[in-house]
Amino acid sequence: MADAEVLLSLRKIVKGFGSQKVLSEFSLDIFDGEFFTILGPSGCGKTTVLRLIAGFEQADSGQILLDDADIAAVAAEHRPVNTVFQSYALFPHMSVAENVGFGLRMAAVTKAEIKQRVAEALAVVKLSGFESRKPHQLSGGQKQRVAIARAIVMKPKVLLLDESLSALDHKLRQQMQMELKQIQRKLGITFVYVTHDQEEALSMSDRVLVMNHGQPQQIGSPREIYEAPRNMFVADFIGEINVFDGVVEAENDELSYTVNIGGVKKVAGAEFRLEVGDEVHVLLRPEDLRIEYIEDQPKDEQGFLGKVLERSYTGKTIDTLIALENGNTLRASEFFNEDDPDFDYSINQRVWVSWIDGWEHVIKAGPLE
Ligand SMILES: Nc1ncnc2c1ncn2[C@@H]1O[C@H](COP(=O)(O)OP(=O)(O)O)[C@@H](O)[C@H]1O
Ligand SMILES: [Mg+2]
Structure with a gap:
């Protein structure tokens, strides 16, 4: 990613809830087109970072820049950012196609274009032919794919994924990890993925940020993080040591x-x-x-x-x-x-x-x- 450009920049973000300070002067640059993962234990502030990027939370101070422009004043629904939650959050009474097309209908896109873009998004997540199914007629993995299709159909600049595969069983999760990586490559959308699962972080990401107690510990390629941890926290958190x-x-x-x-x-x-x-x-x-x-111990x-x-x-x-x-x-x-x-x-x-x-x-x- 040597020649990559910074797409999203968090600068000295401070965020607290009541008397609890979750982030203090948290800074982070994410490159255009990368698969970036924020990895850390439960409660360390990962979701808070995503919610700030999405616009669901406001920082107490600091800046968030997207393409060099401060987005503090831009409402969540107007940010070129979509989120895929762990809980899928599908509308139960709507069909797959209606779920995926929901955001486009809100944006007053024409019916013909909605139909085409929904079909494209469903093809990306390998759910062509599932247009008229209802969420209750889908498996967990299929629901997760619908949630991903619903986000990518909006063609966001940044796709945020919060523990999006955690609800899936081990084998399906591994399969979806590969698929997510392929989808990201194919679309070239910047992904910011949040997880507490180190294996998931290593297998999918271009770069990983390891954080603890709201503090960045190390940022690097999966290999750098695994082979050259900067401190004991990172060494311990990423696999066995x-x-x-x-x-x-x-x-x-x-x-x-x-x-x-x-x-x-x-x-x-x-x-x-x-x-x-x-x-x-x-x-x-x-x-x-x-x-x-x-007895086989080498003498020298x-x-x-x-x-x-x-x-x-x-x-x-x-x-x-x-x-x-x-x-x-x-x-x-x-x-x-x-x-x-x-x-x-x-x-x-x-x-x-x-x-x-x-x-x-x-x-x-x-x-x-
Ligand atoms: N809306 C909120 N109100 C009060 N405390 C919150 C809120 N959101 C998060 N927190 C607290 O902030 C800390 C970080 O939470 P979170 O960002 O959800 O961590 P993670 O996603 O890494 O598990 C936790 O201690 C959590 O309890
Ligand atoms: Mg979280």
Whole structure:
């Protein structure tokens, strides 16, 4: 998205309800045509951000710019923005076609054009032929598609989606994630998707904003967020993470350090300068840990001793819970390979844990500067 232009800009937005401040000086730029996701735990302020963009809430201070113009004074119904809610909010007595065409009728679009645009929107969501059905004759996934069709038929500049797939069961949700992404690509409309589900955020988005307590924590591509979390909140919230606490013992090379983790010395790369004596967290995703039998431990490598607490087969991977002798508990995830003798670990088996140099990700301990 390097050459993308900013379509929507939130500048130092302050928003409170009564004495509770939900957003304080919240700023965010969203590019034209991107699939942008706001990810964070329940109550962190995601819906509030969407409602401000939609015009259902007014900010206490700050600006919202769309195409460089302040939209504070523009009423919700006149903003080129549509929202898809989790609850679908379909009119029960109207047919699918009437539901989808509702906004166009309100905008006094001609009957002929409504018919054509409704047909196009239903084709996009793969519901051609469902025009005369009533909502109660549709499955949950189909209702969700009608809600999406009803929003895209308006050709908004920005489509806001608030936990829009949460009500669907797992398999249907995964299917709809793919479809939503395809719809977004096809139409080129900017999507702002809100979710508390990290898997959903990673699988659909061009960029993700992780927020907590109304504060942006990190913004980046799904890969950046997963592989290079900026702080412990992001590391923890996006999938599983193993944390090794250590102290920088020496600088070996530019941005390469020896970190002492309870007596075990590992070479670790950092993305920023560290000083000798700095306390750090060395982070490893479960799939980046290596487990060996004690007797297979490479002589020239540093690692950790532990024992197997639990093994679970997930279909794709075998996950192992390991108690280290230093008291730490780790989770390792390996692709299932029945020809590998290492897959015979039993509970209480003593193992040696390490990782390939460079696969770690280092962050500074303590609060963010
Ligand atoms: N209309 C409202 N009146 C009072 N408090 C609200 C209102 N809307 C949201 N809040 C509060 O603001 C905080 C953020 O809410 P919300 O934006 O809905 O979070 P999220 O969507 O991330 O779960 C919550 O503590 C919530 O209780
Ligand atoms: Mg919400």
